[in-house]
Amino acid sequence: MVRLTLILAVFMVCHAAHAERWTVIHAGTLIAEPGSPPLTRQSVIVKDDRIDRVAAGYVELDGARLVDLKDAYVLPGLIDAHVHLGLGGDHAAKRGPETGGDVYRLLDVVENARKTLAAGVTSVRDVGGEGWAVFAMRDAVRAGVFPGPRLFVAGHIIRIGTTEADGSGACHDVGSCRAAVRRQIGMGADWIKLYATCSGSKPCGRESAPPVFLRDEIASVIETAGTRQIPVAAHAHGTAGINAALEAGVRSIEHGSYNDRVSRALFTERGAFYVPTLAVQDNIARDHETASEDMKPVMEGFMRDHPTRVAAAHAAGVKIAAGSDAGVTPHGGNARELWWYVKIGMSAAEALRTATVVNAELLGKQGELGVIAPGAYADIIAVRRNPLDDIAALDAVEFVMAGGHVVKGGCGHYMRSCAP
Numbered sequence: 001m002v003r004l005t006l007i008l009a010v011f012m013v014c015h016a017a018h019a020e021r022w023t024v025i026h027a028g029t030l031i032a033e034p035g036s037p038p039l040t041r042q043s044v045i046v047k048d049d050r051i052d053r054v055a056a057g058y059v060e061l062d063g064a065r066l067v068d069l070k071d072a073y074v075l076p077g078l079i080d081a082h083v084h085l086g087l088g089g090d091h092a093a094k095r096g097p098e099t100g101g102d103v104y105r106l107l108d109v110v111e112n113a114r115k116t117l118a119a120g121v122t123s124v125r126d127v128g129g130e131g132w133a134v135f136a137m138r139d140a141v142r143a144g145v146f147p148g149p150r151l152f153v154a155g156h157i158i159r160i161g162t163t164e165a166d167g168s169g170a171c172h173d174v175g176s177c178r179a180a181v182r183r184q185i186g187m188g189a190d191w192i193k194l195y196a197t198c199s200g201s202k203p204c205g206r207e208s209a210p211p212v213f214l215r216d217e218i219a220s221v222i223e224t225a226g227t228r229q230i231p232v233a234a235h236a237h238g239t240a241g242i243n244a245a246l247e248a249g250v251r252s253i254e255h256g257s258y259n260d261r262v263s264r265a266l267f268t269e270r271g272a273f274y275v276p277t278l279a280v281q282d283n284i285a286r287d288h289e290t291a292s293e294d295m296k297p298v299m300e301g302f303m304r305d306h307p308t309r310v311a312a313a314h315a316a317g318v319k320i321a322a323g324s325d326a327g328v329t330p331h332g333g334n335a336r337e338l339w340w341y342v343k344i345g346m347s348a349a350e351a352l353r354t355a356t357v358v359n360a361e362l363l364g365k366q367g368e369l370g371v372i373a374p375g376a377y378a379d380i381i382a383v384r385r386n387p388l389d390d391i392a393a394l395d396a397v398e399f400v401m402a403g404g405h406v407v408k409g410g411c412g413h414y415m416r417s418c419a420p
Contacts, residue, residue: 021048021404022064025380027074030054031388032372034075034352038388044074046378049404053374067406069382069399075352076370077122077379077402078394079359080334082254082275082323085109085116085137085151086129088331102131109133113141113148115332118408120397122379123150123359123369125323127233127254128157128193130167135188147407150379152363154233155189158221160212169193174220177213181224192225194218194250196234197241200257200302204238207258207301211241218248231364233275239263246272252321252362255280256313257306264316273362275323276310278340283329311344320346321362322355335394348391378404 025044032039032054043059045052060066086105116124126134138151158180161170169184171177181192196211196218198204204212211218222232234245237257245253246266252273256263259274267274284299291299314320324337341351360370368376380401385393399409 022046022052022061023067023378023401023404023406024059024061024064025067025074025401026058026070027072027382028070029073029386030372031073031075031352034356034370035349038073041070042074044372044380046380046401046404049378051372051374051376051378054372065406067399067401072382072384072399073386073393074372074380074382074399075387076356076372076376077381077400078120078334078355079123079125079322079363079370080116080121080149080324080326080337080355081125081252081273081321081359081362082127082277082325083116083124083331083334084129084325084327085112085124085126085331086131086133087327088112102133105129105131106133106136109137110146110148112327112331113137113146113151116326116334117147117149117400117402118397119332119334120381120383120394120400121149121334122377122381122400122402123152123363123365125152125154125191125233125359125363127154127191127235127323128169130156132187138190147402147405149402150369150377152190153188154191154193155184155187157235158184158192158194160195171217174216177217177220178224181221185225185228185230189230192221192230192232193254194221194232194234194245196236196245196250197238200237200255201295201298206298207238207305209238209240211236211238211244213244215244215248218244222249246270254323257302257309259309259313264313264318267313267318268316271319273319273321273358274310274313275321275362276306276313277323277325277328277337278307278310278344279324279329279333279337281307281340282336307340307344310341314341314344314346314350319358319361320354321358322351333395335391338391338394342391348388351391352387352394378402382409 023046027042030039030042043055140146141148156169158169171180231251233252234250235254236242239258324334338351356370382399383393387393
């Protein structure tokens with residue numbers, strides 16, 4: 001009897017510690033799946049970190065927190081498929097590897113993740129950095145230690161290099177590239193990132209440049225990643241590098257500045273995704289006036305051709321996935337990428353879809369991310385103006401829920417009850 005009483009007591013304590021957490025959101029206009037017609041006067045019912053159901057009308061549930069968004073436009077949390085949370089901060093920049101640079105980089109990552117989440121971006125794919133900071137942040141967010149977007153991490157970029165000083169992603173032949181990929185897998189990478197070309201600022205990143213890796217080396221990266229069912233993203237500006245990476249079987253092309261008709265056919269044939277990072281055009285336009293005379297024509301080529309070729313890819317049916325290159329562009333300004341998509345001819349609904357439904361598919365998280373539907377993660381944001389009329393409405397996100405937790409616009413704003 002004593003033993004039974006003890007067992008029941010332990011059960012009750014554990015049950016209390018894991019009590020269900022219910023939230024009801026009253027949505028004046030609900031964009032549950034971008035691309036489908038919006039609904040009005042809806043209730044989104046959240047149980048713990050998932051959406052339990054969506055109901056017509058304004059439902060109330062005993063014991064549940066109530067969030068009043070009757071005057072707002074409610075939509076899924078945004079997904080940014082190309083960020084660098086370890087870039088764009090002041091802490092690590094002042095220190096090198098011998099003076100704690102990686103530890104201080106974590107401060108940058110935490111701050112940049114905060115800005116990203118506050119902007120309504122509830123999931124990101126971090127496509128390369130240094131050290132362990134982003135891995136640590138991913139795990140801390142999962143454990144509930146720090147607030148931040150859900151992270152999918154590529155680790156150290158697979159790049160040409162022959163010495164240890166070139167980084168753990170450096171390789172120079174099939175064998176060393178296999179080893180470099182396995183190092184990233186050992187670190188816990190969710191993705192592998194490959195430099196198929198150089199940066200666009202270098203000759204090996206120009207339109208007519210060949211790929212920097214040979215075809216068997218690219219194939220070895222994809223094959224090795226495939227042993228753990230890990231997808232590969234390829235940074236590629238020049239046409240040959242884009243096409244070689246697509247032919248080898250990468251899941252996504254990053255930047256793709258000089259994609260051509262062959263590229264577009266390969267995208268659609270292979271089902272690959274195109275992450276254009278068009279927001280970088282703002283940087284190029286800003287820096288053009290002060291650039292050296294030999295760089296100005298290069299920058300002008302990017303400004304002239306990149307948006308046009310993204311538009312051509314979209315018209316050809318290529319799956320465009322939103323990625324802002326935050327870290328190169330400002331953290332927290334992620335939605336600027338969608339503004340660029342509208343500028344080149346997408347509808348606002350199509351642009352919004354790239355940062356929700358399409359990116360969820362890219363990440364292999366269809367039905368869990370990018371939609372407000374039963375079983376999906378409770379990643380929900382709200383804005384005051386209709387983003388389907390003006391995509392710039394996403395520059396002013398007023399409410400953010402991530403995994404069922406209200407992280408912006410909570411007590412004193414839209415929540416009737418402040419109970420946890």
